[in-house]
Amino acid sequence: MNILKINMSLAISVNAVSKTFQDENGTTTQALRDITLSIKSGEFFVILGPSGSGKSTLLRIISELETPDHGSITWHGMSAEDCAFVFQQFALLPWLTVFDNVGIGLLSMNISKTEQKKRITKQLRTLGLRKFAKHYPHELSGGMKQRVGFARALVVSPKVLFLDEPFSELDTFTAETLRRELITLWQKERFTVVMVTHNVDEAIEFADRVTVLTARPGTVEALLPITLERPRSMRSKGVFDLHDHITKLVAP
Numbered sequence: 001m002n003i004l005k006i007n008m009s010l011a012i013s014v015n016a017v018s019k020t021f022q023d024e025n026g027t028t029t030q031a032l033r034d035i036t037l038s039i040k041s042g043e044f045f046v047i048l049g050p051s052g053s054g055k056s057t058l059l060r061i062i063s064e065l066e067t068p069d070h071g072s073i074t075w076h077g078m079s080a081e082d083c084a085f086v087f088q089q090f091a092l093l094p095w096l097t098v099f100d101n102v103g104i105g106l107l108s109m110n111i112s113k114t115e116q117k118k119r120i121t122k123q124l125r126t127l128g129l130r131k132f133a134k135h136y137p138h139e140l141s142g143g144m145k146q147r148v149g150f151a152r153a154l155v156v157s158p159k160v161l162f163l164d165e166p167f168s169e170l171d172t173f174t175a176e177t178l179r180r181e182l183i184t185l186w187q188k189e190r191f192t193v194v195m196v197t198h199n200v201d202e203a204i205e206f207a208d209r210v211t212v213l214t215a216r217p218g219t220v221e222a223l224l225p226i227t228l229e230r231p232r233s234m235r236s237k238g239v240f241d242l243h244d245h246i247t248k249l250v251a252p
Contacts, residue, residue: 010076011041011160011192012062017071018217019057030217031057035071037211037220042190046203049213050250055196056088056164058218062194063162083160084153088168090145092137099124099133102151109156123151127181143174150178154185163195167202179205183230200246204239205232212249222249 014037020030031054039045039062049055060066062073064080075082084105092101103120111119124130127147137145146166153161167175183206186193197203203210204226212222224246228238 009041010038011043011078012039012076012194013074014038014058014062015072015074017058017061017068017073019054019061019066019068032061032068033217033219035218035220037223039192039194040208041076041192043208044186044193044195044206046207046210047194047196047213048198048200048203048210048246048250049218050215051198052216053213054216054218055198055213058213059162059164059194059196063160078159082158083162084156084158085162086146086149086153086164086166088165090137090142090149090169092145092148094137096136097133098129098135098137098140098148101137101148102129102155105152105156119155119157120151123155126154126185127151141174143170143178146170146174146178150182158191160192160194163193165196165198168198182206187230200243200250201234201239203246204228204242205234210246212246 014035017032017035018030019032020028022028035058047055047058057066061068063083063085064073065085093104096104099120102123103116106116106119121130124133127150129144129147129151132140132144137148140148146169149166167178170178179202195206207226210224210226211220212224213219214221226242228236232239
């Protein structure tokens with residue numbers, strides 16, 4: 001078996017983070033309370049929890065798209081500029097072709113047009129999009145749109161990839177295919193991944209470690225290592241046992 005050496009130094013530390021929202025009527029809701037986590041370089045870290053537990057809010061705070069009310073985020077040897085994000089919704093610009101949507105993140109980088117084209121072409125090929133380079137988003141299926149989302153994130157060579165339930169809008173077959181492709185890409189490149197999901201099977205399939213949040217306000221209920229060998233057989237006794245254990249933690 002080919003065992004890759006992984007740098008398991010710290011990538012991001014989450015330090016006692018809390019977040020409260022206020023609606024237009026002045027009613028306050030605490031989404032997160034005193035979250036402390038450490039995410040390691042090169043690992044696949046999954047945030048799991050029931051609906052309304054603040055999973056996506058926590059992801060946005062870690063990626064510095066939102067600011068916590070209390071606590072802080074520490075990046076080790078890099079910054080939020082070294083990350084990319086794949087959202088639950090496809091979030092493509094409808095007036096741009098697939099090629100231009102994939103390359104939009106490169107426009108602010110100090111690289112030549114030739115290098116931009118090279119990177120975009122590579123990601124189109126990797127994610128099976130070359131034939132669709134000149135298509136517009138309205139001409140694509142949901143699965144192809146999300147492939148564009150992944151290509152757009154990966155084209156900037158991120159050190160950290162944030163995923164906010166990226167498969168939840170897809171049909172089962174398409175989601176399974178994209179999950180396999182993501183695992184293959186991650187095992188090859190070993191960038192750090194932080195993913196939010198409500199799907200227990202998805203967490204087990206992907207995670208090196210999974211943190212389970214409580215119902216609102218979200219706090220860390222458990223932090224579990226997933227040591228099953230990859231590729232993981234989702235019908236194995238180890239997976240079934242983990243599924244039962246995690247489901248009991250997630251259940252309200």
